[in-house]
Amino acid sequence: MDDLRIIELIQSGKDHEAFKALYAHLPKVEHLVRQNSGRGGDAKDIFQDALIIFHRRVRTEGFALTSGIGTFLFAVCRNLWREELRRRNKALTTWDLEDEADEPADLTALLAREGEYSRAEQALKSLGDKCLDVLTRFYVKHEPLSAIAKALGFAGEGAAKTRKYKCLEEARKRYRKLVPVTVAIPGQARNDKNN
Numbered sequence: 001m002d003d004l005r006i007i008e009l010i011q012s013g014k015d016h017e018a019f020k021a022l023y024a025h026l027p028k029v030e031h032l033v034r035q036n037s038g039r040g041g042d043a044k045d046i047f048q049d050a051l052i053i054f055h056r057r058v059r060t061e062g063f064a065l066t067s068g069i070g071t072f073l074f075a076v077c078r079n080l081w082r083e084e085l086r087r088r089n090k091a092l093t094t095w096d097l098e099d100e101a102d103e104p105a106d107l108t109a110l111l112a113r114e115g116e117y118s119r120a121e122q123a124l125k126s127l128g129d130k131c132l133d134v135l136t137r138f139y140v141k142h143e144p145l146s147a148i149a150k151a152l153g154f155a156g157e158g159a160a161k162t163r164k165y166k167c168l169e170e171a172r173k174r175y176r177k178l179v180p181v182t183v184a185i186p187g188q189a190r191n192d193k194n195n
Helices: 001-009 015-035 038-057 068-086 097-101 107-112 117-124 129-140 147-151 159-177
Strands: none
Touching: 001 015, 001 107, 015 038, 015 068, 038 097, 068 147, 097 159, 107 129, 117 129, 117 159, 129 147, 129 159, 147 159
């Protein structure tokens, strides 16, 4: 699916279809994160944050695409991961953004990721109404935290920010529980001490 079609889908509220296509870019982000002290779960968290940022930008009035979506998502993910590594006191290795963003997505990886958006959607929908309201107001309606605090009866902007963070963390936790776990069969792919 081309970039303009993805933008049209998001702007017309067909997020599910657009996000399915956007997950084609996840393998590049996973590669970046794994090469820089991270794990697959870290990559998925960073990628989901980048999708939220991209979605918010596309829904902003006057949005204009100035680069490929893959380039945009990769750059956001790289910056988010760099910040995470700084927080962990680690350094990001040198990376050529242009080369990485232009690599074609692996079809097998894309097919394996197809269900990830629906799991993310399911995790969000399983949150309580208040959490879903906070996240929708902030990420979809782009309301400032002060307005969210006032509308939902929080003590102030700080309380709304804390609630948004906790709700997002809970959504991530629920998402991780929905991701299928691969179980190793004894004697295959490793030496089982009991066999």
